[in-house]
Amino acid sequence: MRWIYAARLRMRSLLRGAQVEAELDEELRDHIERQTEAFVGKGMPPDEARAAALRAMGGVDQQKEACRDARALRPIEDLARDLGYATRILRRSPGFTAVAVLSLALGIGANTAIFSVVNAILLRPLPYADSSRLTMLWTDDPAHGIAEEGVSYPNFDDWRTMSRSFVDMAISSRRNPVTLTGELDPVRVEAALVSPNLFAVLGVAPAVGRVFAADELERRERSLVISHGLWTRKFGASVAALGQSLEVNGASWTIVGVMPRTFQFPSAEIALWMPLTSHPRWAEVARERFSDFGLVIGRLRAGVTLPEARAEMSAIGKRLEAVNPPTGPDAADFAGYGVNLVPLSIQLLGTQVPLALWVLFGAVLFVLLIACANVANLLLARSVARAREITLRTALGASRRRVLQQLFTESLLLALAACPVGVGAAAAALRLLTSLGAQSLPRLEEVRLDPFVFLFTIGLALFATVVFGLAPAVWLSSTSGLGRQSTHGGGSVRLRRAIVILEFALCSILLCGAGLLGRSVLRLQAVDPGFRAERVLTMRVQVMGSNARAAGVFSEVLARLRATPGVGAAGFIEDVLQRRNPDYSIRINGRSVASSEAISGDAITPGCLEALGVPLLRGRLLSERDAKGAPRVAIVNETFARHFWPGEDPIGRQVSERDETSPPITIVGVVSDMRRQGLERAPIAQIFWPAAQRPLDTMDLVVRTTSNPSLLAAAVRSEIRAVDRWAVLFNVATLDDRLHQALAPRRLQSVLLGLFSGIALLLATGGIYGVMHYTVAQRTRDIGIRTALGACRAEILALVLREGLTLAAAGVALGLAGALALTRVLSGLLYGVSTTDPSTFLTAGLILTAAAMLACYVPARRAARVDPMVVLRCE
Amino acid sequence: MSKPSDLVQGTLDLLILKILALEPLHGWAIGQRLKQVSGDVLQVSDGSLYPALHKLEQSGWITATWKPSDNNRRAKFYALTRPGRKHLERETANWQRLATAISGVVMLRKA
Numbered sequence: 001m002r003w004i005y006a007a008r009l010r011m012r013s014l015l016r017g018a019q020v021e022a023e024l025d026e027e028l029r030d031h032i033e034r035q036t037e038a039f040v041g042k043g044m045p046p047d048e049a050r051a052a053a054l055r056a057m058g059g060v061d062q063q064k065e066a067c068r069d070a071r072a073l074r075p076i077e078d079l080a081r082d083l084g085y086a087t088r089i090l091r092r093s094p095g096f097t098a099v100a101v102l103s104l105a106l107g108i109g110a111n112t113a114i115f116s117v118v119n120a121i122l123l124r125p126l127p128y129a130d131s132s133r134l135t136m137l138w139t140d141d142p143a144h145g146i147a148e149e150g151v152s153y154p155n156f157d158d159w160r161t162m163s164r165s166f167v168d169m170a171i172s173s174r175r176n177p178v179t180l181t182g183e184l185d186p187v188r189v190e191a192a193l194v195s196p197n198l199f200a201v202l203g204v205a206p207a208v209g210r211v212f213a214a215d216e217l218e219r220r221e222r223s224l225v226i227s228h229g230l231w232t233r234k235f236g237a238s239v240a241a242l243g244q245s246l247e248v249n250g251a252s253w254t255i256v257g258v259m260p261r262t263f264q265f266p267s268a269e270i271a272l273w274m275p276l277t278s279h280p281r282w283a284e285v286a287r288e289r290f291s292d293f294g295l296v297i298g299r300l301r302a303g304v305t306l307p308e309a310r311a312e313m314s315a316i317g318k319r320l321e322a323v324n325p326p327t328g329p330d331a332a333d334f335a336g337y338g339v340n341l342v343p344l345s346i347q348l349l350g351t352q353v354p355l356a357l358w359v360l361f362g363a364v365l366f367v368l369l370i371a372c373a374n375v376a377n378l379l380l381a382r383s384v385a386r387a388r389e390i391t392l393r394t395a396l397g398a399s400r401r402r403v404l405q406q407l408f409t410e411s412l413l414l415a416l417a418a419c420p421v422g423v424g425a426a427a428a429a430l431r432l433l434t435s436l437g438a439q440s441l442p443r444l445e446e447v448r449l450d451p452f453v454f455l456f457t458i459g460l461a462l463f464a465t466v467v468f469g470l471a472p473a474v475w476l477s478s479t480s481g482l483g484r485q486s487t488h489g490g491g492s493v494r495l496r497r498a499i500v501i502l503e504f505a506l507c508s509i510l511l512c513g514a515g516l517l518g519r520s521v522l523r524l525q526a527v528d529p530g531f532r533a534e535r536v537l538t539m540r541v542q543v544m545g546s547n548a549r550a551a552g553v554f555s556e557v558l559a560r561l562r563a564t565p566g567v568g569a570a571g572f573i574e575d576v577l578q579r580r581n582p583d584y585s586i587r588i589n590g591r592s593v594a595s596s597e598a599i600s601g602d603a604i605t606p607g608c609l610e611a612l613g614v615p616l617l618r619g620r621l622l623s624e625r626d627a628k629g630a631p632r633v634a635i636v637n638e639t640f641a642r643h644f645w646p647g648e649d650p651i652g653r654q655v656s657e658r659d660e661t662s663p664p665i666t667i668v669g670v671v672s673d674m675r676r677q678g679l680e681r682a683p684i685a686q687i688f689w690p691a692a693q694r695p696l697d698t699m700d701l702v703v704r705t706t707s708n709p710s711l712l713a714a715a716v717r718s719e720i721r722a723v724d725r726w727a728v729l730f731n732v733a734t735l736d737d738r739l740h741q742a743l744a745p746r747r748l749q750s751v752l753l754g755l756f757s758g759i760a761l762l763l764a765t766g767g768i769y770g771v772m773h774y775t776v777a778q779r780t781r782d783i784g785i786r787t788a789l790g791a792c793r794a795e796i797l798a799l800v801l802r803e804g805l806t807l808a809a810a811g812v813a814l815g816l817a818g819a820l821a822l823t824r825v826l827s828g829l830l831y832g833v834s835t836t837d838p839s840t841f842l843t844a845g846l847i848l849t850a851a852a853m854l855a856c857y858v859p860a861r862r863a864a865r866v867d868p869m870v871v872l873r874c875e
Numbered sequence: 876m877s878k879p880s881d882l883v884q885g886t887l888d889l890l891i892l893k894i895l896a897l898e899p900l901h902g903w904a905i906g907q908r909l910k911q912v913s914g915d916v917l918q919v920s921d922g923s924l925y926p927a928l929h930k931l932e933q934s935g936w937i938t939a940t941w942k943p944s945d946n947n948r949r950a951k952f953y954a955l956t957r958p959g960r961k962h963l964e965r966e967t968a969n970w971q972r973l974a975t976a977i978s979g980v981v982m983l984r985k986a
Contacts, residue, residue, distance in 0.1 A: 002934065002959070010933070026949070027950075034903040056921045066925070070932075
């Protein structure tokens with residue numbers, strides 16, 4: 001209760017100090033006047049009365065001081081005074097201040113930038129209500145080693161009714177390419193077929209309009225919800241879009257709602273959400289228990305843990321298998337399916353992204369520590385000059401606490417001055433980072449400098465203040481320190497050497513890490529994809545109408561392209577980089593094999609494998625003779641041949657489609673393996689059959705060009721348009737770019753870590769230069785005497801260099817030992833390099849030693865030039 | 876802060892609180908009242924009065940307002956706060972216990 005009065009007063013004296021002072025003045029003056037009047041009343045002459053009143057008071061200024069003491073604001077007033085003093089001190093040595101503030105700003109800026117990324121991607125919850133309770137549910141297929149296989153609709157329906165662990169579950173197809181027709185230029189977009197409760201399960205309200213009603217499936221009203229992106233692109237973000245119709249695949253649909261910008265489920269590409277029933281084969285899909293419809297997301301009931309839900313779902317999976325045993329020829333293939341639960345955050349980010357981010361975060365923390373070490377070094381270098389002043393202050397009665405407080409205030413001021421500079425740098429760096437890493441990191445568009453990040457930055461500045469300010473302040477304020485340093489600063493120099501060793505240790509850990517990541521990228525870039533990706537233009541082509549019509553269009557396009565100048569070879573392939581999950585099942589050696597992560601099949605046209613430049617190992621490639629109605633043939637890759645017919649000649653072997661009545665397919669050729677899924681993935685078993693015998697309406701065109709492939713894009717486009725004006729063209733890119741895009745996240749990581757190591761190296765080099773420079777300055781006399789006694793310049797040079805290199809070597813040795821222990825955390829991010837790769841470690845050590853040598857050479861040369869006569873004369 | 880040597884530590888605070896319990900007063904009047912009630916036995920210098928008042932105010936026992944006074948001048952009037960009144964009761968009780976104990980001891984020696 002009384003604290004309210006007290007607090008109010010304190011706030012008042014803090015914020016309105018001038019008024020409080022004026023009131024104090026008035027109060028005391030009033031007292032003097034009243035006392036004077038009282039004395040006059042007793043018969044004293046006015047002058048005498050006033051003097052007596054003042055005397056009784058015992059000095060007005062002393063009174064005021066005592067009253068100010070009563071305000072209990074001393075510490076704050078001291079701080080204000082210290083701040084003013086520190087500002088003057090720092091302004092007096094602008095060089096030191098600039099170097100210290102810039103070093104700290106570098107460290108603080110790098111930390112702020114990386115932290116804002118960590119914050120946006122790892123710490124901030126996903127844009128769904130209570131997202132920690134959201135879990136993906138997959139079909140687990142241990143027999144084929146696939147833990148995250150899509151879920152069939154009947155299974156989803158049963159899971160949903162049987163489970164007690166979930167508030168609700170929703171299903172969504174991954175993505176269904178649809179074409180927005182009804183305009184001059186048809187546009188291809190991705191749609192998701194979803195159960196109407198998807199939005200409710202995720203807990204996201206539409207930005208405009210409504211989402212699907214619970215009975216949307218029964219209503220069959222052809223309603224759809226569109227993405228914020230499509231809304232902005234097509235309707236200029238106008239509310240008038242609601243209720244408008246959109247022609248999708250030739251049918252008219254009504255727009256009922258728009259999702260917010262942040263809603264990207266199941267993926268960022270989705271432009272519209274349609275009810276499940278819009279699936280062209282819905283009646284079948286709704287009954288196919290052993291199929292892959294899409295992904296299931298569930299919201300865990302409050303209080304149910306993930307292991308509990310896992311246990312329940314696996315029991316449900318077993319029960320369902322018992323009730324609905326797989327039947328038919330492929331029964332064995334579907335046995336042993338389970339349910340796999342993956343928390344949504346892990347599903348979206350994977351394990352590599354968080355690891356990479358934490359590694360980068362650790363790296364920038366190292367950079368900050370090195371920056372702090374450098375500033376501590378600078379502060380210690382000033383200690384001789386400061387010591388005289390501090391001795392004086394102590395002699396005049398300043399307590400050790402006050403001196404410490406004063407020194408810390410200076411450090412704090414440096415750190416706080418570095419904050420705005422650092423944040424400015426971070427903002428610029430983030431702009432660069434978001435443009436560089438757009439494809440490399442999920443949620444990168446959410447990165448921004450928010451109040452939480454600023455809070456972190458301030459915390460960082462305080463942390464830095466303690467780190468770099470502690471040693472110099474304690475050392476300076478200690479009386480023993482004062483006694484020693486006045487002549488040589490022995491203690492200070494020892495401390496500074498320790499700091500340099502620490503800097504080099506931290507720096508070598510960073511360099512090792514950056515080296516390992518960099519080597520991984522180089523190794524990956526050197527991986528042979530199995531085909532020649534350079535000078536290949538790719539684009540995806542969709543032909544409206546039937547698959548048979550598409551086959552005709554494709555072969556006519558190829559005929560025209562072959563006559564086009566600049567085209568070496570051209571062909572179509574179902575999915576050149578295997579981004580989609582093709583749904584095939586073939587029978588090999590009498591048993592059925594489903595397409596999976598380990599085996600895939602593609603329809604191709606003649607010319608495709610030639611355009612890709614994949615070497616033919618045996619047999620032949622496809623030709624125009626492998627047409628519809630001709631004997632069915634296929635080409636397999638090495639892995640396929642080795643896997644199914646080990647040690648045998650695959651040419652002439654036969655496989656067949658799933659139903660046994662279909663004619664056999666004869667293997668006519670073997671090509672070498674291609675790493676189409678990305679350079680990191682080992683090649684899988686692949687089979688290629690003629691598109692003519694199994695036509696598709698959407699395929700990737702691959703064109704090998706004789707010159708720059710990008711220049712040919714327009715010509716290829718017009719050739720296609722000449723054959724079919726309505727064909728939809730998308731994903732136009734060179735194969736090289738598409739293949740290397742997958743490396744972008746790694747490249748970004750190693751570039752960033754390399755950058756941070758570079759900064760660290762610069763700081764550490766500056767640190768050792770500073771110390772050696774100072775040592776030489778301190779020992780000018782000693783060196784001069786040595787020279788006078790006959791030491792030659794080379795000896796002096798070697799003396800200084802040896803001293804500097806001893807420090808660097810100690811740091812490097814310490815750092816490499818640390819790296820040996822720490823690089824282990826990188827193992828998930830490396831490719832083809834061991835975490836203790838000796839050549840990387842050696843290189844890091846050599847770079848650091850060379851840098852130290854360079855930094856020590858300047859002071860060493862200065863030492864060697866010391867003129868003994870000048871030194872002796874000075875004595 | 877200088878304390879009169881003949882005042883037991885804290886006694887001045889108690890006296891001020893007691894005086895203010897009767898009516899709000901400004902600094903000079905409090906000084907006058909102190910001299911009156913103690914019959915000049917307690918010598919409170921003007922010098923120790925204001926720091927004591929400010930300290931009490933900072934502690935929240937008393938609160939101050941500027942009001943016009945007798946001679947049309949603005950004066951800073953001090954008054955007890957509610958916590959101050961409770962504090963006074965506690966301190967008075969303490970003082971009485973202490974005084975009884977001390978006088979008991981002093982009598983014992985005399986006897």
